[in-house]
Amino acid sequence: MKDKENEGRGRRKxxxxxxxxxxxxxxxxxxxxxxxHQALPELDWSDIDLSCxxxxxxxxxxxIINALTGGPPExxxxxxxxxxxARKTGIALAVGSQKGAVENKEWRASxxxxxxxNPDGLILANIGAGNPPAIAAKAVDMIAADGLQVHLNAxxxxxxxxxxxxxxxxxxxxxxxxxxxxxxxxxxxxGFGLSREAARQLYHAGVRILDVGGRGGTDFAAIENRRRxxxxxxxxxxxxxxxxxxxxxxxxxxxxxxxxTGGIRHALDAAGALALGARIVGAAGYFLKILLEQGEDNLxxxxxxxxxxxxxxxxxxxxxxPADLAISPVVITGQTRAWLEGIQYHRV
Ligand SMILES: Cc1cc2nc3c(=O)[nH]c(=O)nc-3n(C[C@H](O)[C@H](O)[C@H](O)COP(=O)(O)O)c2cc1C
Numbered sequence: 001m002k003d004k005e006n007e008g009r010g011r012r013k014x015x016x017x018x019x020x021x022x023x024x025x026x027x028x029x030x031x032x033x034x035x036x037h038q039a040l041p042e043l044d045w046s047d048i049d050l051s052c053x054x055x056x057x058x059x060x061x062x063x064i065i066n067a068l069t070g071g072p073p074e075x076x077x078x079x080x081x082x083x084x085x086a087r088k089t090g091i092a093l094a095v096g097s098q099k100g101a102v103e104n105k106e107w108r109a110s111x112x113x114x115x116x117x118n119p120d121g122l123i124l125a126n127i128g129a130g131n132p133p134a135i136a137a138k139a140v141d142m143i144a145a146d147g148l149q150v151h152l153n154a155x156x157x158x159x160x161x162x163x164x165x166x167x168x169x170x171x172x173x174x175x176x177x178x179x180x181x182x183x184x185x186x187x188x189x190x191g192f193g194l195s196r197e198a199a200r201q202l203y204h205a206g207v208r209i210l211d212v213g214g215r216g217g218t219d220f221a222a223i224e225n226r227r228r229x230x231x232x233x234x235x236x237x238x239x240x241x242x243x244x245x246x247x248x249x250x251x252x253x254x255x256x257x258x259x260x261t262g263g264i265r266h267a268l269d270a271a272g273a274l275a276l277g278a279r280i281v282g283a284a285g286y287f288l289k290i291l292l293e294q295g296e297d298n299l300x301x302x303x304x305x306x307x308x309x310x311x312x313x314x315x316x317x318x319x320x321x322p323a324d325l326a327i328s329p330v331v332i333t334g335q336t337r338a339w340l341e342g343i344q345y346h347r348v
Contacts, residue, residue, distance in 0.1 A: 005103075006103060006107075008162060009099070009100045010107075012160075012162075012227075013069060013070075013072055013100075016069075016223060017069060017075070017288075017292075019223050019227065020223055020288065021222075022218075022285055022288075027216055027241060027263075027335075028214060028215070028216025028217065028241050028242040028243060028262055028263030028264065029214070029216065029241035029242055029335065030242060030263075030272040031334070032243060032332055032333050032336035032337060033272035033276060033331075033332055033336065034331040035268075035271060035272065035275055035313065035317050035325070035330055036317065036331070037316055037317070038316060038317055038318040040318075041315055041317075043315050045315065047315075047320055048311045048315055048320060048321070049320060049321050050062070050307055050322060051090075052321075052323070054092065054280060055184060056146065057121070058090075059091055059092055059122060060089060060090025060091060060307065061090065061091060061306070061307045061310060061322070062279060062281060063089075063091040063092070063280070063282060063307075064091060064093065064094060064259065064280055065082050065086055065092070065093045065282065065283070065284070065287050065303075066094050066261050066283060067096050067097070067124075067126045067284060068095075068096050068288050069095075069110075070095050070097070070098065070110045071097075071107045071110055072107065072110070073107075073110060075110045076109055076110040078291065078292075079095060079096075079110055079113050079114050080113045080114070080116075081291055081299075082114070082287075082291065083114035083118040084117045084118065085287075085291075085296060085299050086123075087118040088300050089300060089303040091122075091303060092122040092280065092282070093118065093121060093123050094124035094125075094126055095111050095114055095143060096126055097127060097128060098126055098127055098138075098139040098142060098143075099128060099131060099135065099139075101142065102135050102142070111142055111143050112142060114143055115144055123143055123144075123145055124146065124147045124149045125140045125142070125143055125145035125147070125148045125149065125183075126139070126148070126150075126188075127139045127148065128150070128153070129152050129173060129174060130164070130170055132173065132176070133176050133177055136150075136177050136180075136181060137181060140181060140183055145183060146183060147183050147185070147186055147209070148177070148181060148183055148186065149188045149211065150174055151190055152170070152187060152189050152194075152213075153189075153190045154167050155191075155220065155221060155235060156190055156192075156220035156221070156223075158235075159228070160224045160227070161224075161227060161228050163224070171201055171205050174187065174202065174205045175205040178205060178207060179206065184208065185206075185207055186207070186210070186259065187207045187210055187211065188210075188211035188213050188259075188261075189213030189214070189239075189245075190218075191213055191215060191218045191219060191239065191262055192213070192214075192215060192240065193213065193214035193239045193241065193242065193244065193248075194212050194213070194240070194245050194248070195240060195248050195249075196248040196251055196252075199248065199249035199252055200252070203252055203256060208255070208256055208257065209256065209257045209259065210249055210257070210259065211258075211260075211261055211282075212242055212246055212258065212261065212278075213261050213262050214239070214240055214244070214261070214262030214263065215238070215241045215242065215245075215262060215263070216263025217242075217261075217263030217264065217283070217286065218262075218263075218284060218285035221235040221236060221238060222236075241263075241335075241336070242261070242263055242264070243272065243276060243336045244339050246258055246273060246278055247276060247339075248343075250276065250277045257279045258278045258279060258280075259278065259279065259282060260273035260274075260278035260281045260282070261282045261283060261284065263286075264282065264283045265283070265286050266306065266309065267305075267309030267310040267312075267313060268309070268313065269281075270306065270310055271314075271322075274323075274326060275326060275328060275330045276326075276330070277326050287302075287303075
């Protein structure tokens with residue numbers, strides 16, 4: 001049974017890599033976030049410092065290469081390359097779901113390679129929300145992870161032909177994970193966003209870091225639809241765009257750290273997300289597409305470009321650090337503004 005399950009999981013992992021097409025699920029909402037140009041920044045280039053501390057380590061910039069892959073041996077080279085890119089650019093890295101590797105020794109090399117290539121880097125383990133602490137702890141140990149991402153992917157499972165249909169008990173399980181594990185737990189959506197209701201549930205379960213995984217980039221409904229005969233079009237465009245998801249959960253204030261991901265494609269997107277209150281910004285699909293189509297050196301160069309461009313944006317908004325962006329003025333327009341007004345209308 002376990003062997004059969006893993007065989008199916010392996011096939012699915014490789015299909016995701018093949019069918020993933022660098023989707024753009026229709027706007028991450030960050031085009032509605034306008035930073036204000038300051039003609040008198042009173043700063044030098046050398047004043048701008050992108051470095052930050054996160055989970056006990058220092059990053060060169062507040063960026064993460066988000067969870068992508070691992071498992072079948074074909075994925076080892078991808079994870080090795082991602083780990084080298086993260087090391088060279090000084091940013092964080094999350095691996096793909098490790099469930100299969102906890103159960104199957106032969107798959108472990110595709111994950112342990114990230115520690116060989118990036119021994120001192122900030123690396124996050126990854127597991128589905130239904131997995132008990134014993135499995136999660138093995139995933140963390142496997143790569144000496146600095147934190148554990150717990151993915152929430154109900155929408156993906158529902159489009160996946162062989163996907164789960166049972167989503168009860170995730171919250172209790174997450175509470176157990178937070179209480180048991182020695183590393184911080186990060187709850188993470190995979191492209192449909194976190195609402196304020198979900199954020200509140202997660203906060204009460206003890207989670208203090210939320211990766212919004214918003215709509216606007218990789219679209220798992222589309223990817224899974226490519227694996228089906230009958231297309232589930234009802235979920236096309238489902239979910240909360242990244243900008244809206246950040247604002248939805250920001251009401252928890254400084255109680256939670258926000259990781260902004262979902263359709264982030266350049267430093268201006270990243271700066272907009274930081275200005276809305278995110279602490280770390282990342283991408284999965286965008287980075288994977290560059291790696292697969294243009295190679296490791298070009299991905300490294302692209303991330304260095306993001307860092308330089310973020311410095312430019314910080315300087316021109318009068319911000320010494322990315323954290324200063326969160327207290328600099330922004331104007332919010334369009335659908336994102338309408339959503340904010342809609343929330344108030346319903347709550348008052
Ligand atoms: C090919 C592929 C595989 C992925 N596998 C995982 C996974 O195993 N675990 C997970 O938490 N997220 C996984 N993701 C989701 C990403 O981490 C991310 O949440 C999502 O793609 C949205 O970000 P993006 O728009 O920058 O791609 C995967 C994404 C892609 C493109």
